[in-house]
Amino acid sequence: MGRRHSFNQWWVGYLFLTPWLIGFFGLVLGPMIYSLYLSFTNYNLLNAPQWVGLANFQKMLHEQDYLDSVKVTLTFVALAVPLELIAALAVALLLNKGIRGLGIYRTMYYIPSLLGGSVAIALLWKNIFGVDGLVNQVLAYFGIQGKGWVSNPDTALYTLIILATWQFGSAMVIFLAGLKQIPNELYEAAAVDGAGGWRKFWNITMPMLSPVLFFNLIMKIINSMQVFTSSYIVSNGTGGPVNSTLFYTLYLYRQGFSYFNMGYASAMAWILLIVLAVLTGILFLTSKYWVYYENEREA
Numbered sequence: 001m002g003r004r005h006s007f008n009q010w011w012v013g014y015l016f017l018t019p020w021l022i023g024f025f026g027l028v029l030g031p032m033i034y035s036l037y038l039s040f041t042n043y044n045l046l047n048a049p050q051w052v053g054l055a056n057f058q059k060m061l062h063e064q065d066y067l068d069s070v071k072v073t074l075t076f077v078a079l080a081v082p083l084e085l086i087a088a089l090a091v092a093l094l095l096n097k098g099i100r101g102l103g104i105y106r107t108m109y110y111i112p113s114l115l116g117g118s119v120a121i122a123l124l125w126k127n128i129f130g131v132d133g134l135v136n137q138v139l140a141y142f143g144i145q146g147k148g149w150v151s152n153p154d155t156a157l158y159t160l161i162i163l164a165t166w167q168f169g170s171a172m173v174i175f176l177a178g179l180k181q182i183p184n185e186l187y188e189a190a191a192v193d194g195a196g197g198w199r200k201f202w203n204i205t206m207p208m209l210s211p212v213l214f215f216n217l218i219m220k221i222i223n224s225m226q227v228f229t230s231s232y233i234v235s236n237g238t239g240g241p242v243n244s245t246l247f248y249t250l251y252l253y254r255q256g257f258s259y260f261n262m263g264y265a266s267a268m269a270w271i272l273l274i275v276l277a278v279l280t281g282i283l284f285l286t287s288k289y290w291v292y293y294e295n296e297r298e299a
Contacts, residue, residue: 039267056267092175110169122233178212
């Protein structure tokens with residue numbers, strides 16, 4: 001009787017999971033396995049895939065556009081992620097002071113993150129940094145001759161870095177939640193010992209906030225490695241000028257849906273997945289040296 005009851009519970013549980021299982025195997029795992037197969041083929045959507053082995057992966061090592069996309073993406077990640085986290089933490093510390101209208105300010109700072117991946121924001125950013133955009137109008141007011149910031153290869157990428165930094169709202173909200181969990185007694189004890197503001201920040205705030213920082217760091221690296229919309233809109237899908245905004249995902253999209261090199265695009269996608277897995281693994285391995293978990297230390 002007990003076994004039958006246990007079987008019925010098992011059956012009912014999987015029955016409720018059926019929609020998710022269908023989606024997982026049909027829309028996630030199945031396409032992933034098929035894309036892994038396609039990464040070893042030459043496939044243009046019109047003809048049957050032709051097995052080419054490691055040719056797609058070898059091609060990446062010698063194709064200049066691919067190497068440019070890797071360089072642009074890594075540069076973006078190296079600059080945008082720290083700047084976004086610093087801005088998010090700074091605003092979170094400010095809002096944690098208990099200022100009036102906290103909910104209003106929190107919403108104002110969070111809205112850009114909600115709209116960050118939208119075409120409208122990318123178009124707005126393109127106009128702001130255009131030749132007749134708001135930035136040049138402000139510079140003209142001070143007698144400074146502006147330029148087309150998004151059409152100049154020396155500055156186009158940095159406009160997208162500024163856009164990413166501006167969208168710090170989600171990380172800020174998470175930082176703010178973490179700050180609310182730090183016991184005020186720690187700061188009071190440090191004040192009794194004569195600790196100043198910076199000492200409290202480095203010896204109390206940062207260690208106690210390190211798990212939240214760790215989470216935000218991983219999420220921002222993953223998101224930054226997959227930037228697409230802003231680059232596509234600002235460069236009109238070309239990754240220009242002179243490949244200065246040719247992000248990895250944009251070049252992957254062009255290979256798959258503009259040139260119909262689905263085999264090559266699948267190989268690029270798997271390289272991106274492997275790189276993200278390796279970076280995440282490295283962060284987890286090194287986290288024991290800088291991430292503080294109170295329960296572990298007490299144990």
